[in-house]
Amino acid sequence: MNHTLNITANNEASVVERLLQVTRYRGYQLAGLELTPMAEKAGLSITLTVSSDKPIHLLTSQLHKLYDVRDLQLASADIAALRA
Amino acid sequence: MNGAELVLKVLQQQGVDTIFGYPGGAIMPIYDAIYQSPVKHYLCRHEQGGAFSAIGYARSSGKVGVCLATSGPGATNLITSLADAMLDSVPLVAITGQVSQAVMGTDAFQEIDVLGLSLSVTKHSFMVRSADELAATLNQAFAIARSGRPGPVLVDIPKDVQLAVAGKLDVAAEPQSRALNTSLAQSAQARQLIANAKKPMAYIGGGVHMAGAMPQLQDFLAQCQMPSVTTLKGMGSVAKDNPNYLGMLGMHGTQAANLAVQQCDLLICLGARFDDRVTGNLKKFAPNAKVIHVDIDPAEINKVRFAEVSFLGDMRQILPAIASTTDCSDWLAHCSSLKQQHGWRYDHPGERIYAPLMLKQLSERMPDNSVVCCDVGQHQMWVAQHMRFSHPRNHLSSGGLGTMGFGLPAAIGAKLARPQDTVIAVSGDGSFMMNVQELGTIKRFRLPVKIVIIDNQRLGMVKQWQQLFFNERYSETDLSDNPDFVALAAAFAIPGHSVTRKDEVESALEAMFTWPGPYLLHVRIDEKDNVWPLVPPGAANEDMIMETN
Ligand SMILES: Cc1ncc(C[n+]2csc(CCOP(=O)(O)OP(=O)(O)O)c2C)c(N)n1
Ligand SMILES: [Mg+2]
Numbered sequence: 194m195n196h197t198l199n200i201t202a203n204n205e206a207s208v209v210e211r212l213l214q215v216t217r218y219r220g221y222q223l224a225g226l227e228l229t230p231m232a233e234k235a236g237l238s239i240t241l242t243v244s245s246d247k248p249i250h251l252l253t254s255q256l257h258k259l260y261d262v263r264d265l266q267l268a269s270a271d272i273a274a275l276r277a
Numbered sequence: 278m279n280g281a282e283l284v285l286k287v288l289q290q291q292g293v294d295t296i297f298g299y300p301g302g303a304i305m306p307i308y309d310a311i312y313q314s315p316v317k318h319y320l321c322r323h324e325q326g327g328a329f330s331a332i333g334y335a336r337s338s339g340k341v342g343v344c345l346a347t348s349g350p351g352a353t354n355l356i357t358s359l360a361d362a363m364l365d366s367v368p369l370v371a372i373t374g375q376v377s378q379a380v381m382g383t384d385a386f387q388e389i390d391v392l393g394l395s396l397s398v399t400k401h402s403f404m405v406r407s408a409d410e411l412a413a414t415l416n417q418a419f420a421i422a423r424s425g426r427p428g429p430v431l432v433d434i435p436k437d438v439q440l441a442v443a444g445k446l447d448v449a450a451e452p453q454s455r456a457l458n459t460s461l462a463q464s465a466q467a468r469q470l471i472a473n474a475k476k477p478m479a480y481i482g483g484g485v486h487m488a489g490a491m492p493q494l495q496d497f498l499a500q501c502q503m504p505s506v507t508t509l510k511g512m513g514s515v516a517k518d519n520p521n522y523l524g525m526l527g528m529h530g531t532q533a534a535n536l537a538v539q540q541c542d543l544l545i546c547l548g549a550r551f552d553d554r555v556t557g558n559l560k561k562f563a564p565n566a567k568v569i570h571v572d573i574d575p576a577e578i579n580k581v582r583f584a585e586v587s588f589l590g591d592m593r594q595i596l597p598a599i600a601s602t603t604d605c606s607d608w609l610a611h612c613s614s615l616k617q618q619h620g621w622r623y624d625h626p627g628e629r630i631y632a633p634l635m636l637k638q639l640s641e642r643m644p645d646n647s648v649v650c651c652d653v654g655q656h657q658m659w660v661a662q663h664m665r666f667s668h669p670r671n672h673l674s675s676g677g678l679g680t681m682g683f684g685l686p687a688a689i690g691a692k693l694a695r696p697q698d699t700v701i702a703v704s705g706d707g708s709f710m711m712n713v714q715e716l717g718t719i720k721r722f723r724l725p726v727k728i729v730i731i732d733n734q735r736l737g738m739v740k741q742w743q744q745l746f747f748n749e750r751y752s753e754t755d756l757s758d759n760p761d762f763v764a765l766a767a768a769f770a771i772p773g774h775s776v777t778r779k780d781e782v783e784s785a786l787e788a789m790f791t792w793p794g795p796y797l798l799h800v801r802i803d804e805k806d807n808v809w810p811l812v813p814p815g816a817a818n819e820d821m822i823m824e825t826n
Contacts, residue, residue, distance in 0.1 A: 206404075207392055214396045254576035260401040260421060 301347025304374025328358030333690025349387030364677025459590025483510030484548015652708030682711025
């Protein structure tokens with residue numbers, strides 16, 4: 194199943210690697226990645242789509258711990274699916 | 278002031294007076310600053326050893342450990358120790374020199390992508406691009422290392438940043454922190470679960486003492502009147518005189534601990550993480566228990582075992598909020614009879630030394646508040662089973678990573694952190710050789726560390742598995758051509774003694790403790806002795822195998 198995460202992160206050179214390293218290590222496949230730098234070093238807006246049979250909280254709880262991750266939200270479609 | 282001098286000033290501001298490391302080209306400016314700094318540097322003989330000493334320092338004192346290495350091979354030598362600190366949640370700041378930014382990315386001499394290497398073995402890592410960022414970055418590194426669930430942080434500093442003019446040091450900027458609010462919303466539910474439980478059990482990990490919650494834990498156990506077990510890292514958390522403490526659980530846990538946990542109906546997990554060495558077959562672990570999980574790390578809740586009720590945050594607030602009286606005297610009596618029935622036995626035929634008995638003698642003889650640093654293997658499990666500790670800071674064992682070579686350098690760090698306390702490294706003949714070069718550090722600083730080598734002339738733990746699970750095919754586990762360990766110590770001006778018979782043990786321990794300086798006691802044991810009980814891989818914790826031969 195695919196999950197989409199909307200992430201706001203510090204615009205650090207290593208931040209994407211960190212996200213991808215945790216995603217791979219925790220056993221989720223990358224299904225999409227979009228990066229948009231925000232105005233004037235304000236940060237990086239990232240849309241990360243992953244697929245896995247594992248519950249998504251096992252990934253989000255780990256990504257949340259990354260120092261450079263400021264905010265992380267499951268896309269609303271995902272939340273609706275989780276509630277269903 | 279240049280960047281390098283500023284680094285040392287920030288360390289001082291952070292209250293650091295002891296650092297461990299090894300110099301090299303890309304970190305020479307920092308070593309030049311060390312030359313005149315009041316911060317005391319201890320030269321290790323391998324960066325892995327230096328970082329383990331910093332870990333031993335941190336774990337025995339509760340402070341942040343600091344280690345230094347040069348770029349390239351210096352930094353790669355740190356990786357194992359960073360991983361060790363990561364898995365055991367040890368606050369550590371590692372500072373590495375990096376080649377100058379002008380040549381970065383060109384495969385320059387001793388250039389390696391240390392930041393890239395650090396990703397999976399640190400809590401966070403920084404590359405400092407300008408001297409202006411140095412102080413804030415270092416302060417942030419300390420804040421990250423100690424906050425929440427502690428861990429290692431690496432700061433990579435290019436040589437040109439170390440040499441750049443750094444201006445003056447401002448008062449440390451308040452580091453950003455992500456304080457975790459302690460929510461007690463579910464405490465009524467937890468109290469209810471505890472009050473209604475017939476067979477409650479506290480399962481205590483390293484997180485309790487790291488949260489500074491040892492007093493709250495004793496109160497909690499006294500008020501709830503429930504039995505308790507600990508993990509390898511939680512050992513020493515429960516007061517020695519608590520009659521309802523059942524020992525360590527897990528693969529080499531006590532029978533009483535494993536049986537009681539399997540039978541409990543409520544498991545209260547405090548600062549622990551349901552590691553596979555603890556749970557055995559996860560599906561069969563404490564099958565009838567509801568779980569209350571208390572931790573500081575949100576990612577541990579519901580990671581491998583579902584918790585009916587969970588709490589995140591400060592253990593010191595949570596424990597009193599969930600304490601509740603129970604009425605389970607039958608259960609307590611049952612647990613206590615399990616403990617009686619399955620007590621350790623120290624009778625052992627023959628004259629040869631029986632390691633469990635020797636360690637029990639060592640435990641009884643060592644001064645109060647001694648620190649024991651273990652290596653990895655059978656001897657490590659025997660230490661956990663047969664020695665008693667009054668505080669988890671007195672038992673340093675590489676738990677999560679299980680790193681051979683941990684014990685000797687960790688003991689060096691512990692001795693420097695707590696010079697007034699006795700420090701004992703208990704090592705195996707295999708593990709000792711993995712950081713044996715640190716004898717040089719002991720020699721130089723005349724550190725009165727007591728070293729006990731339990732020599733079975735084998736990689737005993739691996740040999741035990743070969744015997745049990747690989748048809749006695751002893752592939753590459755024979756060490757019968759070990760060096761003469763006493764002579765090896767003598768080469769570093771460390772006196773020592775070898776024993777082979779039970780009746781020699783008491784006087785040998787006496788001699789070791791009486792000697793004022795470092796000392797090596799070589800204890801030769803029978804290679805056939807194995808660690809029992811053992812929960813075989815894939816089995817439930819009640820299916821322990823006991824002595825077979
Ligand atoms: C660095 C490292 N390499 C390999 C291992 C795998 N291993 C675990 S225990 C062990 C044997 C340890 O031998 P020794 O130190 O003599 O202890 P004993 O089990 O004999 O008491 C080995 C090789 C490890 N834990 N760490
Ligand atoms: Mg051995």
